[in-house]
Amino acid sequence: MNSNNNTPIGVYVHVPFCEKKCPYCDFYSSPGNEKKYDEYTSAAGEMIAYCGKTLDRTADTLYFGGGTPSLLGAERLGKLIKASEAAFGGSFREVTVEVNPSREDFDFAALRRAGADRISIGLQSANEDELKLLGRTHGAYEAKKCIVSARKAGFENISLDLMIALPGQTGESLRRSVQFCAENNAEHISAYILKTEPGTVFYKKRDSLALPDDDEAAEMYEYFCSLMKEYGYRHYEISNFCRNGRRGLHNLKYWRDEEYIGIGPSAHSFIDGRRFYYPRSMKAFLENKTVEDGPGGDIEEFIMLGLRLDEGITKERFFLRFGTDIPEKYTAAAKKLQQAGLADVRDGGIRLTEKGFLLSNSVILSILG
Numbered sequence: 001m002n003s004n005n006n007t008p009i010g011v012y013v014h015v016p017f018c019e020k021k022c023p024y025c026d027f028y029s030s031p032g033n034e035k036k037y038d039e040y041t042s043a044a045g046e047m048i049a050y051c052g053k054t055l056d057r058t059a060d061t062l063y064f065g066g067g068t069p070s071l072l073g074a075e076r077l078g079k080l081i082k083a084s085e086a087a088f089g090g091s092f093r094e095v096t097v098e099v100n101p102s103r104e105d106f107d108f109a110a111l112r113r114a115g116a117d118r119i120s121i122g123l124q125s126a127n128e129d130e131l132k133l134l135g136r137t138h139g140a141y142e143a144k145k146c147i148v149s150a151r152k153a154g155f156e157n158i159s160l161d162l163m164i165a166l167p168g169q170t171g172e173s174l175r176r177s178v179q180f181c182a183e184n185n186a187e188h189i190s191a192y193i194l195k196t197e198p199g200t201v202f203y204k205k206r207d208s209l210a211l212p213d214d215d216e217a218a219e220m221y222e223y224f225c226s227l228m229k230e231y232g233y234r235h236y237e238i239s240n241f242c243r244n245g246r247r248g249l250h251n252l253k254y255w256r257d258e259e260y261i262g263i264g265p266s267a268h269s270f271i272d273g274r275r276f277y278y279p280r281s282m283k284a285f286l287e288n289k290t291v292e293d294g295p296g297g298d299i300e301e302f303i304m305l306g307l308r309l310d311e312g313i314t315k316e317r318f319f320l321r322f323g324t325d326i327p328e329k330y331t332a333a334a335k336k337l338q339q340a341g342l343a344d345v346r347d348g349g350i351r352l353t354e355k356g357f358l359l360s361n362s363v364i365l366s367i368l369g
């Protein structure tokens with residue numbers, strides 16, 4: 001990898017607390033309390049300062065994910081934003097905080113004043129029966145209240161998460177969820193197909209859940225993509241959609257194979273061609289024990305991640321990174337898929353078509369050979 005130490009990195013801060021575990025979720029989180037939130041804020045703040053000092057890099061995106069970052073409250077999050085500004089050069093183009101819509105008392109105005117400018121809300125669905133099945137503690141009413149409060153506080157960039165292929169989900173119910181997002185003028189929507197991950201309650205119950213099979217899930221995803229188009233959203237990444245050019249700048253770094261530092265248990269990092277992560281353990285994080293995850297940033301990885309984006313791999317971006325054109329073996333493989341309408345090879349670059357997005361796993365593997 002051609003490391004360029006002048007390029008700003010992204011900073012991800014994992015907040016490992018949730019009020020209650022959702023039955024489908026395998027993210028690292030557990031219940032907290034005010035004392036634990038204080039302790040974690042001070043530990044994460046110290047680690048941010050330490051990483052800023054040892055890496056000596058600037059950063060231009062900051063993302064608080066979880067878990068439920070909003071549980072920390074605006075004041076603690078503000079402290080972590082300040083610590084990040086001090087550690088990484090002080091000017092972020094985007095500061096995102098994931099918010100759970102069930103807390104009505106969250107102080108959005110204070111969070112906005114502290115420097116956050118983007119909110120990501122775990123809506124998952126706008127249908128009460130689906131939310132109940134997912135074990136969520138909010139309804140559409142609470143989600144709407146959350147959006148209204150964030151707007152009132154000055155947030156002009158709101159992302160909503162949705163889930164596809166839920167047991168019992170219909171085209172009509174999916175349309176209702178999309179309509180909810182569009183009517184509330186969400187700038188960005190992330191949509192994920194429900195997967196039953198080992199270790200979750202849903203995994204144990206998977207045989208009794210009446211989950212859609214792979215074909216039905218793919219059909220649902222295809223229908224969802226058509227709804228997004230109908231409501232004016234650009235399909236800019238396999239699972240992400242936006243209006244008015246509001247792509248998620250932090251997550252763009254992941255797909256463009258750019259560098260980021262992850263702070264907190266289970267957080268992953270990619271710096272100077274090296275991938276590493278904190279294990280799913282608070283103790284390991286507090287002791288700053290990371291696990292090596294091998295080298296990163298080679299041509300195959302760059303192509304694999306970049307093809308998730310509608311911009312694909314451009315000749316220019318490839319050249320800037322590797323100092324050569326895209327090797328012929330990849331463009332030749334993509335040209336074969338072009339005949340089937342799955343890829344588009346032009347101006348020395350490769351991108352997947354909408355149809356290619358639907359079959360992205362196998363299409364990307366065919367291009368990589």
Ligand code: SF4
Pocket residue numbers: 017018020021022025026027029066067068100122
């Ligand atoms: S889905 Fe979100 S709120 Fe639910 S347990 Fe997972 S991280 Fe927490």
